[in-house]
Amino acid sequence: xxxIAPFLALLAALSAQAEGPRWLDLDGEADxxxxxxxxxxxxxxHPTTVLLPDGKTMLCVxxxxxxxxxIALQRSGDAGRTWSEPLPVxxxxxxxxxxxxxxxLVDRQGKxxxxxxxxxxxxxxxxxxxxxxxxxELEPIGDFGGIVAMASxxxxxxxxxxxxxxxxxxxxxxxPGKPVFTxxxxxxxxxxxxxxxxxxxxxxxxxxxxxxxxxxxxxGKTLAMLLRENSRTASSQLILSTDEGATWSSPEPLPMELTxxxxxxxxxxxxxxxxxxxxxxxxxxxxxxxxxxxGTWDDLVARxxxxxxxxxxxxxxxxxxxxxxxxxxxxxxxxxxxxGHWVPGESPFLLSVRLTLPELDARRDRPAPKFDRPLGxxxxxxxxxxxxxxxxxxxxxxxxxxxxxxxxxGDSITQSWRDPGRAVWAEHFAGRAALNxxxxxxxxxxxxxxxxxxxxxxxxxxxxxxxxxxxxxxNNSNGDExxxxxxxxxxVEIVKVLRARLPKAHGVLLAIFPRGDKPNPQREKCxxxxxxxxxxxxxxxxxxxxxxxxxxxEPDGSIRKEVMPDFLHLTEDGYRRWAQAxxxxxx
Numbered sequence: 001x002x003x004i005a006p007f008l009a010l011l012a013a014l015s016a017q018a019e020g021p022r023w024l025d026l027d028g029e030a031d032x033x034x035x036x037x038x039x040x041x042x043x044x045x046h047p048t049t050v051l052l053p054d055g056k057t058m059l060c061v062x063x064x065x066x067x068x069x070x071i072a073l074q075r076s077g078d079a080g081r082t083w084s085e086p087l088p089v090x091x092x093x094x095x096x097x098x099x100x101x102x103x104x105l106v107d108r109q110g111k112x113x114x115x116x117x118x119x120x121x122x123x124x125x126x127x128x129x130x131x132x133x134x135x136x137e138l139e140p141i142g143d144f145g146g147i148v149a150m151a152s153x154x155x156x157x158x159x160x161x162x163x164x165x166x167x168x169x170x171x172x173x174x175x176p177g178k179p180v181f182t183x184x185x186x187x188x189x190x191x192x193x194x195x196x197x198x199x200x201x202x203x204x205x206x207x208x209x210x211x212x213x214x215x216x217x218x219x220g221k222t223l224a225m226l227l228r229e230n231s232r233t234a235s236s237q238l239i240l241s242t243d244e245g246a247t248w249s250s251p252e253p254l255p256m257e258l259t260x261x262x263x264x265x266x267x268x269x270x271x272x273x274x275x276x277x278x279x280x281x282x283x284x285x286x287x288x289x290x291x292x293x294x295g296t297w298d299d300l301v302a303r304x305x306x307x308x309x310x311x312x313x314x315x316x317x318x319x320x321x322x323x324x325x326x327x328x329x330x331x332x333x334x335x336x337x338x339x340g341h342w343v344p345g346e347s348p349f350l351l352s353v354r355l356t357l358p359e360l361d362a363r364r365d366r367p368a369p370k371f372d373r374p375l376g377x378x379x380x381x382x383x384x385x386x387x388x389x390x391x392x393x394x395x396x397x398x399x400x401x402x403x404x405x406x407x408x409x410g411d412s413i414t415q416s417w418r419d420p421g422r423a424v425w426a427e428h429f430a431g432r433a434a435l436n437x438x439x440x441x442x443x444x445x446x447x448x449x450x451x452x453x454x455x456x457x458x459x460x461x462x463x464x465x466x467x468x469x470x471x472x473x474x475n476n477s478n479g480d481e482x483x484x485x486x487x488x489x490x491x492v493e494i495v496k497v498l499r500a501r502l503p504k505a506h507g508v509l510l511a512i513f514p515r516g517d518k519p520n521p522q523r524e525k526c527x528x529x530x531x532x533x534x535x536x537x538x539x540x541x542x543x544x545x546x547x548x549x550x551x552x553x554e555p556d557g558s559i560r561k562e563v564m565p566d567f568l569h570l571t572e573d574g575y576r577r578w579a580q581a582x583x584x585x586x587x
Contacts, residue, residue, distance in 0.1 A: 025369035038349035049325025107191025108159035115192035121145030145171035152214035213263035226263035278322030288319035317341035344376030377490030402462035414438025421575030444490025471510035488532035511547035548581035
């Protein structure tokens, strides 16, 4: 049977070439997933892993930030099923300027070392001779720098090692050079202790080639380098070497199924190749997600489309994900680890996915996935902060107590009717049997979760809600998290839910309040979202869209600190302006 399995895999691969690769989707399969590390409101990204020879001890390094940031080291003793908290590391690890990587190298005398690299100028490395229990400090490996050092390290046939990295001209030397993307290699003959002067592997303007992922052929004769194309004007590229990296072929485009960033691969027991990366193919149904490609070595070098294209996890914010580690366990399980925005509106965190290729084969004849991409702004999502569930439970208890006729829904701006808007609330709304359901930091997706996890049921059954007031979306507008259209979609979804579950209640849909001391793009995005949401209910007599943001502005469009001390949240004076503008629209 063992002899037949590779043959069957080959037949399946040949069949795939005729009809194109089979697309598969593992997103959301919690039994495959392990959270390696997650910290509330803290950016965690760009992990690299290494599996030790016992087949079960795994190390993971990552920066506490986007590339730049203190290096955290974690250990798993059960092949990645559970992970330690960050372990003690040398003081210099806190000075890392760029994505760290970790590799295990064995020198010509058979001595093994873990080598950790940190990039920019100069590239530095730390060593461990006891499988990561203790480390040396980070020290320069030479008078040169680079980005994502080292994206790949390959053992050569003469017992030395070649390490590959890139630079765009900013960090290779102490003084910035011309902005030309160049891939370099440096070699070590002593198992990673010292490294030679770097040599150019490839520079091919106008292509911006970078983040080299290097694989050795099953017969050991050929090296293949998969390259990110950073200008986004071409697909990812492939170059080959048949002389242990001394020379390389000209770049050739990879198919869209392999177009993306930070390719890392491993050969499964049946000889097929699994490659993990970030999908950046134009018009791809999974662009920006964490994906994998499965095919043969011959598929790769012939630049064929492969056998499977697999979405490993949906990334909810742009294309910020997937600097993966990929490890093959003794039983054939592949454990791949990366970072991404796995929860809408939350900071990225580290996640691993476990799979085997036979598990993918078993899905081959299932209906093709649709890869529906609902917006994060409508994905019902609870929050991780420890205080949030208690606050939600307290609000639910208030709703269940009953007796309310007017309901306010929103984020911190609504929540703060309790303070500093308390006196204004007591004056104008307490006598109206009003209920404040604003929660600080909430986005549209969080409000939807609250409504559909008990709140709407309580409002409908225990209260006589005659009117609701909604103002939400400013937190969705932060950075590039959501476009105006995405924010509007979230707002519209909330209103639809309210209309369906509270059909007799009338609503006041408030435009998102202006923010920032002066007119700015974020303010404009919020205004555009509000207009789109208002237009969706122009024909609904039970929903009144109102925009009185001008009451907070000076004639030149600026905002005074006496109204919004941080140019977002209101003072008592700001709440008084809000009340006076809102009262004419209440029943």
